[in-house]
Every structure is written in C-alpha cells, then in structure tokens.
C-alpha cells in the first residue's frame with residue numbers, strides 16, 4: 001500500500017519577553033517607522049538570560065507531541081534545524097533536546113540549513129520514514145538568534161527574533177495526504193551574503209579576538225539576500241505545484257519564511273497572486289530563521305486558517321544560500 005507522510009501536529013515555543021521597535025530605538029539609531037516600512041516587523045520575542053535554543057525546542061516539541069497525542073517514547077527520530085545551537089557543533093543541540101524530552105528511543109541530530117532548515121528537515125524525515133529507517137519523527141526549527149546578533153548593528157539586529165516550532169511527522173495509510181512533494185536547492189556562490197564569520201575553522205578564536213570585537217555574529221548583505229529571495233520564492237512554489245500537476249489557484253495558502261514583508265509583496269506581485277494568500281506573522285515574530293515556518297504554521301492553525309485537506313505551500317530561503325519548499329495537503 002502507498003504510504004503518505006503527514007504532519008500530525010505542530011507546536012510553538014516562544015520566549016515570554018516581547019520587544020517592540022520603540023524599545024529597540026531607545027538604545028539604537030532606528031525607529032518604529034523605519035523598521036515597519038522596510039521590513040513589516042513590529043515586535044520580536046527575545047530569550048531570557050540562560051534560556052537556550054534547546055529550551056525553546058523542547059517547549060515547541062512538547063506542545064506538538066501533546067496535540068498529536070503521542071509520547072516522547074513514540075518518537076524514533078529528532079531532526080533539529082538551527083543556526084544558533086546551544087553549543088558550537090558539539091554536542092548536537094538535538095541530543096540535549098532528546099534528553100530533556102526523555103525521547104530515549106530517538107536518534108537525534110542537528111541540521112544546518114539556516115532559514116531553509118525546517119524544509120530540509122521535513123525532506124530528510126519524509127525520506128527516512130518512507131525508506132523505513134524511522135517510524136515517527138519530530139522535526140524542529142529552533143533559534144536563539146539574539147545570541148549571534150550584533151546589537152549595535154542596526155542593519156541586522158532589528159530583523160531577528162528567538163523562538164522554536166516543531167512538527168510531529170508520521171506515516172499514514174491514506175494516499176495523497178500530507179507532504180506531497182518537496183524541493184531543496186543551494187547556491188553556494190552566495191555563501192558570504194549571510195555569514196557568522198568568527199569562531200569557526202576559517203576564523204578561529206585567537207587570543208584577544210573577542211577583545212577586538214571579532215564576535216561570532218551575523219553579518220549580512222541585505223540587498224543581495226533580497227534579490228535572491230524574490231527570485232527563488234516564486235520559482236520554488238511554481239516548481240512544486242507544476243510537479244504535482246496542480247496550479248497556483250489550487251493553493252489555499254503560501255506560507256513563506258518570514259524574513260521581510262517587502263520580499264513577500266514583491267514575490268506576490270511577480271506571481272500575480274494577491275498578497276492576502278501569503279500568510280505573514282512577521283509583524284509579531286520577526287525573522288526566526290529555521291523556526292519561522294513552523295511558527296507560522298502554528299499561528300495560522302491557531303487562527304483557524306488551516307483545515308484538514310487544505311493545500312498549502314511552504315517555502316524557505318536563507319544563508320548558504322539555501323532554498324526549498326514543500327507542498328502539503330494539510
């Protein structure tokens with residue numbers, strides 16, 4: 001029998017603290033007017049001191065598990081997408097999440113694909129479930145980007161927020177349900193457009209480097225990323241629906257990575273689709289990188305915008321440069 005791979009439930013994990021643009025403008029040469037008009041962002045959640053990526057991931061995972069009606073022991077795969085791990089490469093943050101959840105049967109690893117991380121994670125989980133190497137997965141996107149942000153750089157720090165979103169991904173006997181198809185792509189020639197330059201093997205910590213302010217923080221060429229995003233978003237969505245023998249009119253929602261409202265508006269114009277069919281929660285959440293798509297799905301679901309059987313496209317793009325999407329029969 002042909003199996004489908006479905007998202008059984010999604011969950012969110014957000015820090016309590018919510019910071020407005022006005023609050024940022026008290027310590028930074030910026031304004032609510034500039035940030036809203038250039039990005040669409042109004043607020044962002046920021047982690048409390050000591051609150052980590054794994055903490056937010058666990059909160060999101062617990063909510064998703066509860067909604068799916070499964071226990072941590074029922075999970076045998078955890079894929080955690082993050083750009084801001086608890087520890088730099090070692091150990092994988094997914095292993096800390098496995099321990100905190102008590103998901104003792106699960107193999108757990110991190111996946112680094114920046115803002116496309118959740119899409120890449122879903123693709124990996126789907127492939128492993130269909131191949132029989134796992135039975136039920138948790139795919140999580142989780143970030144504490146505030147710890148890899150230069151809070152004196154107004155070009156980047158106003159854009160990002162902290163949070164996590166999780167999905168319980170399961171096999172189903174009903175055909176043509178769930179994740180119908182996925183796409184992943186990379187343009188490595190743009191690897192320098194969004195980069196945490198310091199602290200890795202290319203630019204290791206050396207004595208005094210922190211004192212010289214060579215901090216491991218996000219550096220970005222906003223204009224290059226903007227152009228890349230406006231090009232790839234429509235390409236990915238068009239490719240997904242064409243491959244499935246469907247049209248853009250069949251989509252109830254396009255749920256894009258929440259980077260910038262102007263990127264989404266430009267993509268909507270190009271695709272000749274009303275902007276209202278693109279779901280946006282970035283006014284409230286800002287850009288949470290790998291967490292942004294699962295958080296958007298949670299918010300859309302909580303607002304009653306998702307019904308079983310709805311056809312949606314999710315699409316991500318980000319550092320790498322990575323991009324990808326998935327067509328989902330909810």
Ligand code: ACO
Pocket residue numbers: 029030031034035038039083114115154155156158194220221222223225226229259260263287289317318319
């Ligand atoms: N407040 C006030 N002024 C600002 C701010 C700010 N926060 N940031 C920049 N400015 C100023 C600049 O200094 C510049 O001033 P100048 O003309 O005197 O030099 C002016 O505003 C215009 O700056 P631009 O960079 O041209 O602004 P632009 O309209 O291109 O918007 C932005 C910048 C919002 C970053 C845009 O390029 C963008 O959204 N790019 C995409 C970024 C993105 O999506 N990143 C997501 C991926 S992140 C990831 O993968 C982890």
